[in-house]
Amino acid sequence: MPKNIIQWIRLAAGIALIITLVVVLGFAPAPRQIRHNVANDIEVTAKFYSEAPAIHEYARELEAQLKRR
Amino acid sequence: MSEHKRSQLFTAEDWWAVWFGFLVIIAALTGVVTSVPKLGKWVDNPLDVFLIIKDGVASGNIFGALVVLWLGLGVLTAFGVWAMGGKPWRYFFGYSAVFAFAVVSYSISQQQQIRAYGLEYAFWGLLIGLLISNTVGTPGWLLAGAKTEMFIKTGLVLLGAEILFDKILKLGPPGLFVAWLVAPTVLILMYIFGLRWLKMTSKSLVMVIAAETSVCGVSAAIATAAACKAKKEELTLAVGIGLIFTVLMMIAMPLFIKAVGMDIIIGAAWIGGTIDSTGAVIAAGSMLGAQAEKVAAVVKMVQNILIGVVAFAVAVYWVTSVERDANAARPSAMEIWRRMPKFIVGFIGASLIFSFVLMPLFGAEFVENRILGAVTTNCRGWLFCLAFVSIGLESNFRDLASQLVGGKPIWLYIVGQSLNLVLTLLAAWLAFGGILFPRAF
Numbered sequence: 001m002p003k004n005i006i007q008w009i010r011l012a013a014g015i016a017l018i019i020t021l022v023v024v025l026g027f028a029p030a031p032r033q034i035r036h037n038v039a040n041d042i043e044v045t046a047k048f049y050s051e052a053p054a055i056h057e058y059a060r061e062l063e064a065q066l067k068r069r
Numbered sequence: 070m071s072e073h074k075r076s077q078l079f080t081a082e083d084w085w086a087v088w089f090g091f092l093v094i095i096a097a098l099t100g101v102v103t104s105v106p107k108l109g110k111w112v113d114n115p116l117d118v119f120l121i122i123k124d125g126v127a128s129g130n131i132f133g134a135l136v137v138l139w140l141g142l143g144v145l146t147a148f149g150v151w152a153m154g155g156k157p158w159r160y161f162f163g164y165s166a167v168f169a170f171a172v173v174s175y176s177i178s179q180q181q182q183i184r185a186y187g188l189e190y191a192f193w194g195l196l197i198g199l200l201i202s203n204t205v206g207t208p209g210w211l212l213a214g215a216k217t218e219m220f221i222k223t224g225l226v227l228l229g230a231e232i233l234f235d236k237i238l239k240l241g242p243p244g245l246f247v248a249w250l251v252a253p254t255v256l257i258l259m260y261i262f263g264l265r266w267l268k269m270t271s272k273s274l275v276m277v278i279a280a281e282t283s284v285c286g287v288s289a290a291i292a293t294a295a296a297c298k299a300k301k302e303e304l305t306l307a308v309g310i311g312l313i314f315t316v317l318m319m320i321a322m323p324l325f326i327k328a329v330g331m332d333i334i335i336g337a338a339w340i341g342g343t344i345d346s347t348g349a350v351i352a353a354g355s356m357l358g359a360q361a362e363k364v365a366a367v368v369k370m371v372q373n374i375l376i377g378v379v380a381f382a383v384a385v386y387w388v389t390s391v392e393r394d395a396n397a398a399r400p401s402a403m404e405i406w407r408r409m410p411k412f413i414v415g416f417i418g419a420s421l422i423f424s425f426v427l428m429p430l431f432g433a434e435f436v437e438n439r440i441l442g443a444v445t446t447n448c449r450g451w452l453f454c455l456a457f458v459s460i461g462l463e464s465n466f467r468d469l470a471s472q473l474v475g476g477k478p479i480w481l482y483i484v485g486q487s488l489n490l491v492l493t494l495l496a497a498w499l500a501f502g503g504i505l506f507p508r509a510f
Contacts (some may be wrong), residue, residue: 007204010203011204014203014204018197018200026180026182027113030182030185033353034182040355042355
């Protein structure tokens with residue numbers, strides 16, 4: 001078989017593999033932690049200060065405490 | 070200023086990264102750019118990523134904004150390519166394809182359940198790039214647009230803006246104790262272990278894996294890799310190992326903490342100090358409750374500041390020790406400056422300006438929502454996504470496999486992470502268990 005046909009077959013197989021991975025990770029039953037994240041819409045890919053609601057809340061609490069003192 | 074220095078400022082990629090980063094920041098500050106599009110989430114229809122959802126109803130789409138982003142980033146970076154002596158049209162053509170692959174990678178990572186696993190765009194970008202380069206091969210016209218270094222360094226300057234010293238330092242000594250004591254200790258011990266015990270030959274690979282494990286995952290790996298001039302395959306390997314173990318730890322650690330009946334606040338600090346990705350830390354912490362989520366987030370955020378410190382220290386160490394000829398004299402301050410990767414200046418500069426000038430001047434609300442949240446964070450995300458697609462396009466499995474000799478990088482990660490787990494647990498018990506500091510929760 002010509003080399004370039006083998007390359008294209010490999011590409012097609014790779015695309016099929018990625019699609020399978022997406023389907024399995026995206027739609028197959030997941031562990032409890034993952035279901036918890038989905039149910040609570042937790043930003044697992046969140047980054048840093050600007051996207052983390054928990055730290056905003058804590059920072060506000062801390063500032064309020066400091067003002068009270 | 071000498072002719073040489075002037076030309077460096079406008080011909081070196083590092084300096085262009087600084088100019089691009091600050092141009093985006095100035096555009097956001099002056100209101101020229103008010104938002105950079107972010108893909109939405111999807112459950113079963115991938116096209117939902119292009120919808121703008123308000124109160125649960127689609128109120129428009131981001132197609133126009135994406136076209137503006139593609140053109141804006143493309144024209145800006147093409148100008149830099151031209152100034153550095155490249156062919157801007159050839160670059161723009163390749164960049165457009167890389168951008169399209171970045172949109173696909175980002176879209177996959179936005180699927181609801183895939184997001185919950187924490188498999189970020191970095192993973193999908195690498196996978197798609199590697200698929201092309203290892204099957205049909207990356208054509209020359211596409212490689213011309215894969216400007217990995219330029220995307221990474223510009224993204225790092227924008228990342229600097231997100232590392233806000235002032236706010237984090239207010240968050241209390243216990244978090245600082247756990248994050249700032251253990252992370253540098255683990256980083257140094259992993260570096261020594263990798264070189265002396267495992268006898269790994271690539272110092273940059275050891276350093277990138279050590280930073281990835283001890284500080285905060287992908288971002289730390291990128292920043293350190295740029296600081297120690299690591300190969301693309303080394304960064305790919307470090308990020309790949311880290312992403313897989315992050316998912317495992319995010320699932321296993323809350324289960325373990327509950328199973329052994331550990332104090333959840335100590336457990337949360339333990340999670341914050343050990344799991345690599347910030348998002349995964351918050352997800353794992355939330356399994357233990359609202360207070361635990363906050364503690365885990367605080368420890369992680371304090372640790373995140375270390376990216377800047379570590380990147381700077383690694384750059385100085387590389388210039389003064391690793392790259393230095395054993396017989397040569399100690400380099401002068403000028404020599405260190407000359408060899409130092411210049412994007413570090415933009416990275417640290419952006420962090421300091423945002424922390425100590427813009428936050429006090431404009432207030433946290435404006436800076437966090439209008440500048441960071443609406444513009445720079447999203448722009449940085451796109452640049453890193455472009456970078457990971459580019460790395461995949463430029464890498465091949467043979468080079469990657471050559472980095473994996475005897476599984477040493479994986480052993481380095483496992484041993485380093487185990488040490489991290491033990492030391493962080495001890496520090497969390499001392500800091501959050503009421504031993505060194507009064508209990509806050």
